[in-house]
Amino acid sequence: KAGVTQTPRYLIKTRGQQVTLSCSPISGHRSVSWYQQTPGQGLQFLFEYFSETQRNKGNFPGRFSGRQFSNSRSEMNVSTLELGDSALYLCASSLAPSGGQETQYFGPGTRLLVL
Amino acid sequence: AQSVTQLDSQVPVFEEAPVELRCNYSSSVSVYLFWYVQYPNQGLQLLLKYLSGSTLVKGINGFEAEFNKSQTSFHLRKPSVHISDTAEYFCAVTPDPSGTYKYIFGTGTRLKVLA
Helix, strand or coil: CCCCEEECCEEEECCCCCEEEEEECCCCCCEEEEEEEECCCEEEEEEEEECCEEEEECCCCCCEEEEECCCCCEEEEECCCCHHHCEEEEEEEECCCCCCCCCCEECCCEEEEEC | CCEEECCCCEEEEECCCCEEECCEEECCCCEEEEEEEECCCCCEEEEEEECCCCCEEECHHHCEEEEECCCCEEEEEECCCCHHHCEEEEEEEEECCCCCCCCEECCCEEEEEEC
């Protein structure tokens, strides 16, 4: 079974631009979570989607948004990019909404560099 | 509120020596605890998790962890490390499923295995 895939793997943008990242979960998984990983802040939870509905959201500004499609694929969008948005963005999928019992499977991430 | 503290940012150890990576958490509710490993340029992979039952949890690649409720710790151990164990290790906690879901990760511990 194919793992979680994320596209693109690398991205370079300039300040003020917007970016869309894509995540395809493991087949059959309906929950997708997004995380931002930076050297200074570590791994921070962005949001989780299950059956096209956002279940939880982390403490990020409204410039960060996401959505999930009927096939469980998910996208996250960052508008008006700032230098501090440079990070590794990780997507994780699970069979059901994560609440402890479910194992999350992570993709390799999208490394975003904002110049 | 919950938090996860990984007491060591870097741990160097010689090959075939034992290692312990420390993790402490604070929470006012029952928690589930996880250890993930991240190899260079990859996403996170679950090593093991504690949900309930036996406090000694065995995971993949010879790792194990012990849940100590009184000390609010979940330290990761391996009796004999290999060069291939060089990676970053993250401890994570989620609340009880009846609470609001959110994974909280520690800042990570870089394990460097020396020949």
